[in-house]
Structure formats: structure tokens, C-alpha cells
Amino acid sequence: MSEKTDETLANLLKEDRRFEPPADLAEHANLTADAYDRAAEDREGFWAEQAERLTWAQKWDQVLDWSNPPFAKWYVGGKLNAAYNCVDRHVEAGRGDKVALHFVGEPVGDTRSITYAELQDLVSQAANALTDLGVAAGDRVAIYMPMIPEAVVTMLACARIGAPHTVVFGGFSSDALASRLEDCQAKVVVTSDGGYRRGSASSLKPAVDEAREKAAGLGHTVEKVLVVRRTGQDVVWDDSVDVWWHDAVESASTSHTPEAFDAEHPLYVMYTSGTTGKPKGILHTTGGYLVGSAYTHWAVFDLKDDDVYWCTADIGWVTGHSYIVYGPLANGVTQVLYEGTPDSPERGRWWDIIEQYGVTLFYTAPTAIRSFMKQGREIPDARDLSSLRLLGSVGEPINPEAYVWYRHVIGGDRTPVVDTWWQTETGSIMISPLPGVTAGKPGSAMNPIPGVAAEVVDEEGNAVPNGSGGYLVLTEPWPSMLRTIWGDDQRFKETYWSRFEKLGYYFAGDGAKKDTDGDLWVLGRVDDVMNVSGHRLSTTEIESALVSHPKVAEAAVVGAKDEDTGQAVCAFVILRDSAVGDGASDEQSDIVAELRKHVRKEIGPIATPRQIMIVPELPKTRSGKIMRRLLRDVAENREVGDVTTLADSSVMELISTGLSSGK
Numbered sequence: 001m002s003e004k005t006d007e008t009l010a011n012l013l014k015e016d017r018r019f020e021p022p023a024d025l026a027e028h029a030n031l032t033a034d035a036y037d038r039a040a041e042d043r044e045g046f047w048a049e050q051a052e053r054l055t056w057a058q059k060w061d062q063v064l065d066w067s068n069p070p071f072a073k074w075y076v077g078g079k080l081n082a083a084y085n086c087v088d089r090h091v092e093a094g095r096g097d098k099v100a101l102h103f104v105g106e107p108v109g110d111t112r113s114i115t116y117a118e119l120q121d122l123v124s125q126a127a128n129a130l131t132d133l134g135v136a137a138g139d140r141v142a143i144y145m146p147m148i149p150e151a152v153v154t155m156l157a158c159a160r161i162g163a164p165h166t167v168v169f170g171g172f173s174s175d176a177l178a179s180r181l182e183d184c185q186a187k188v189v190v191t192s193d194g195g196y197r198r199g200s201a202s203s204l205k206p207a208v209d210e211a212r213e214k215a216a217g218l219g220h221t222v223e224k225v226l227v228v229r230r231t232g233q234d235v236v237w238d239d240s241v242d243v244w245w246h247d248a249v250e251s252a253s254t255s256h257t258p259e260a261f262d263a264e265h266p267l268y269v270m271y272t273s274g275t276t277g278k279p280k281g282i283l284h285t286t287g288g289y290l291v292g293s294a295y296t297h298w299a300v301f302d303l304k305d306d307d308v309y310w311c312t313a314d315i316g317w318v319t320g321h322s323y324i325v326y327g328p329l330a331n332g333v334t335q336v337l338y339e340g341t342p343d344s345p346e347r348g349r350w351w352d353i354i355e356q357y358g359v360t361l362f363y364t365a366p367t368a369i370r371s372f373m374k375q376g377r378e379i380p381d382a383r384d385l386s387s388l389r390l391l392g393s394v395g396e397p398i399n400p401e402a403y404v405w406y407r408h409v410i411g412g413d414r415t416p417v418v419d420t421w422w423q424t425e426t427g428s429i430m431i432s433p434l435p436g437v438t439a440g441k442p443g444s445a446m447n448p449i450p451g452v453a454a455e456v457v458d459e460e461g462n463a464v465p466n467g468s469g470g471y472l473v474l475t476e477p478w479p480s481m482l483r484t485i486w487g488d489d490q491r492f493k494e495t496y497w498s499r500f501e502k503l504g505y506y507f508a509g510d511g512a513k514k515d516t517d518g519d520l521w522v523l524g525r526v527d528d529v530m531n532v533s534g535h536r537l538s539t540t541e542i543e544s545a546l547v548s549h550p551k552v553a554e555a556a557v558v559g560a561k562d563e564d565t566g567q568a569v570c571a572f573v574i575l576r577d578s579a580v581g582d583g584a585s586d587e588q589s590d591i592v593a594e595l596r597k598h599v600r601k602e603i604g605p606i607a608t609p610r611q612i613m614i615v616p617e618l619p620k621t622r623s624g625k626i627m628r629r630l631l632r633d634v635a636e637n638r639e640v641g642d643v644t645t646l647a648d649s650s651v652m653e654l655i656s657t658g659l660s661s662g663k
């Protein structure tokens, strides 16, 4: 990358606030600074040590077999059962009465607390019921459910019998479900009649019926559909296929002996979008994945026995897999599982839950934080959030302003914020501060955690010097790495390993910068990096500048084609409620002028947006990622492309109508 890159990206380095770990946390921290050295000296030894936190039916003979890269085998010869590790062993250790899940349904008062002993019974029953439905080790089971305890129980029941699950987010369409059913040849689907979202019951079963039909059209037959009754709404029933959970599971025996599976036995397939249309089925296996998720959850969240943990992700995403189900439960945690949206029945719902359950560790996404900033601090301020001792962030770069707001307003300036970088493919957190060791910098994910080797490299794969930007790569294999793309080894090699093939580096598409201290700033996908007059500019950097303006709630920036400059900066901005006037056009143009000036001041003339559009919403995927491709369509005056993966497909209409009417 050019010097100019460094010059413009250097803006992020103006961020000079530092937050030292709280003394008490540092003193009792799970991981201390020496872990970095230990792991660097003997990486495999370090990972062998981490594997000891699990219970193995048979110990491994070899930590890593990397004789056939990029196909890794971890804990070769080891055998274990993931569900036994997440449930039974805690009961056997006398911790059966500890609450595993504090379930909070969206309807107020609909709560249920489940102990580890109860969870053991439920998982055993579900394992027996799935076996009765014909599911055997190796068969795939699709899960299409709301955030209810049965979803967690089903995942663990699948793991218990060695049937890889594929959880499909409940907000996905029947088409998306059908293609996944077909791709992984799912034998059984577990679903519910519906769930509660935004104050009302939404349905799920009709989409499963449709998807089953569509999959049949693609030549794949789903044999059984197991249905939880959650809302009690009417469902169309086919006796030859559909089975009620309360018939099959609740009548099943609560005793079930878990079988030990090979460390490399497939645990699950998680579909994620790539640069092409067809989603990739990311395959994770048992031993390495469980080691990675349990170790990172313990180290990055500094987990203690009396913590109450809450991750707001949906189990339909990898974050829900690694940091609701496998990591936390392997560690025997007490956690909150919440079914609904943050603003139902009213905006303070999340803070009510934190107050009620005394949540100590909280993990959410920047997009949520920014929407709370937009609503104003009065809402969280009205609740007692003093139980919180650590906050986490995941999913996209966190703007320094959002980080500081999160730490200050939600964390009362007591809590470290851990900005955790990782991906569906990495299986667990790769880059993050350690809360008892690292002085946090707002906006920086800081360093690879002990055991992980990451670098920022140039086009040729050479490590860039401090103060420069480049491509983020992982230079050594790690236990929770994806093993392949389901059914497509070739695509696996091409997508992740071909860019720096000779060096054997893993590359999954993010750009990053090393600051002058050598700390890492993830800049977002490399396809989100713009090139304006030969200068590379990060969308994130300009978004952060916009969000640092008091009138701005949220911003998305894209590079639009420009005759003069190659690409030009186009910004879409949501104003804070307090800054939204009556929409008069001169008032709007004043704000736009003010914001252009602000970006110019914050970053420099090169970053000044050619265009700033005030919009009511931004197009986001169901996991909260801004779909810049669609904004690029608007900025380049093209017809807007495929909107089917948007959480709300009407958003683009809202944006286009608002812009053409001048609002």
C-alpha cells in the first residue's frame, strides 16, 4: 500500500484515548501477559494446555497434523462428546443446580430458568427423540427456530448423537432455507410454530413447509419435521412428516449415554455469504472448535464462576454458536437467553434485563450500540447497570465514538470494552484486547490473542511496518479454524488460501492497519476500501468521522464511480432524533454543509464526501451489516440490486423515495 494510504489512514491514529484495565480485574485476571510469550514459544504446547479444559474420553496423540495444508487436523486421535462437555460434566462435578439458562421470552413475564441438571434431562430426551426419528451419527439436522431454550437443546442433542446441525436464522426466507436444506442434504428439520418478535407472534412453520417443497423440487427429501409449540398459532399439519416436540421429546427417556466422537468429527455447518451468490457452508469439527470457543470465552471475557453472561446474538449466526452455546456452556456459565428485540415492549428492554438478572458480562454489536446512542442516554441512565464489569463488541469495526459511549454510558467508565475480531470461518475470537492486560484504544481490536498468529501484509505477503495498512492474514493454523466448505474443498482452497498460497496464509478479506505501537485496527472488508484520486480511504474511517459529529446517529460510506477521481466518497447519514427538524430543504442543506466541513476537518480535504444524503434508515443484513452494495447502486444512480438478504426489504424504497422527494 502507498504512503498516501498511510497518510490518510493515519487519521485513526489521532485517537489517543487509552483505558487501562481496572486494577482489580488485572490482579485476578484469567490470562496474564506471560501467556503471549508462552504461546509464542510453544504454540502447540499452549493449545494442548487449552485442550485440558475439556473432558476427553480419549486423549489425543498429536496436537496438530498440518501435513496436508490447508486441511488441518487438531487433537489427532482424541475422542470426546461436545454435549457431554457442555452439560453432563458440570452435573457430575456437583454443579447440577447452577442455572445454565435464564430464558427471557419477549412477552414480559414469560421467563424460565433452566439448571444444568435440567438441561441434561432435556438434551438427553431430545437426543433420544432424534434417534427415534431416524437420525444417526453423520446425518445432518437443520434448525430453524426462534431464540428459545429448545433451540439450544436441539443443537446440543445433535452434538450428542454426532449429527452435524445447520442452524438457519429464523429471519431467512423459505428459499434460503430450501437451498441450505438441499446443499447439506438435511434429513430432519427442527422448528417451531412461530416466535415472538416486535410485540407479536410471527410464524416459522409455513416457511419450513414451503422450503421442504422447494427442496423436493431440487431433488432432496426432508424426512421429518419436529415442531415446538411456542406461540400456539394454527399450523398446517402433515402427519406423515410433522411431529410435535411435546409428543416426541417430552415423552422420551431422560437417560442417554453420550458416545465419544473423533476430534475431527463434523460438529456443524454454518452458511455464510461470500462474494458470489451461493452461500458457503462453513464446516466446523468437534475437538478444535470446542477448545477454541471455550478458551476464548474464558480468556477474553475473563469468565469467573459467579458471572452472569449475556450475548445478544441470535443462534442463527456464528456468534450465537460460539458465544451462546458451545463456549459458555463448555465453561459452565450462567447466561441470559433473550428471545426478542431490544425495543419490545419499549426501548429500555435490554437494560431492564441486565438490571433484573445482574448481568456482569455483556456482548453485543456496534450496530446496536449506535442505535442506542441515537435514542439518547436517558433510557439506559434510568436503569441500574452497575452489575456490568466487562463489555464486548463484535461484527464490524466499532467507531471510537460508539466505543467511548458504550464504555461511558453502559459501562459507567468501570468496564473494559473488548473489541473482538473474528469470523464464521475462524470459529472463535482471533484478535481482541485481554481485559486484564491490555490498555484499550477506542476503535482498535488490538492484538491477536495468545495462541493466534495474525499479521498485516502487503500484496506480496510481506509484513508491513508499524504505521502502515494492508491485508489481515492469519499466518498459522488454529484449532477452531474451518475445515472446509461443505462439499467443496476446491472453493475452500481458492477462497481462503490462494491469495498468499506460497506462504500458507489464511486470508478472508479484511483490511487492517498496524499503528505505531503495532496494535491492529481492522478497517473492514477490503472491498469496502475506496480509492479516491489514488488515495486509499477506509469507509470506516469516514463513517467514524461522521458519527463523531453530535448530530449524526449512524453513517454509511461508499465509494461511487467518479470521472475525475476514480471513486468519490458518498455518505448516507441518519440524524439523531434531536437533530431532525421538519425536513425543510434549506435546513437539510445546512446540515450537509456542516457535515462536509466536519469530515474535512477530521480527516482532510481528500475525504470530503462528494455527496451526503440524509436518510431515515440504512440497508442492513439480518446480522446487522450494512449492505454497501445497495448504497453504491443509489450513489451511482443505478437500479437497486437484489434486496432479498436485507432484514427489512422496504428500506431501500424508503431511502429512494426520501431522496427523490428531497426529504
Ligand code: 6R9
Pocket: 272, 318, 319, 393, 394, 395, 396, 397, 398, 419, 420, 421, 422, 423, 424, 425, 445, 508, 509, 510, 522, 523, 524, 525, 623
Ligand atoms: C463474528 C462475525 C465476519 C466479518 C469480518 C469483519 C467483520 C467482525 C469485527 C469485524 C472489525 C471487529 N468483523 N468482527 N470487523 N472489527 N471486531 O461477525 O462473523 O458474520 O462471519 O463476519 O465481520 O469484516 O470479516 P461473520
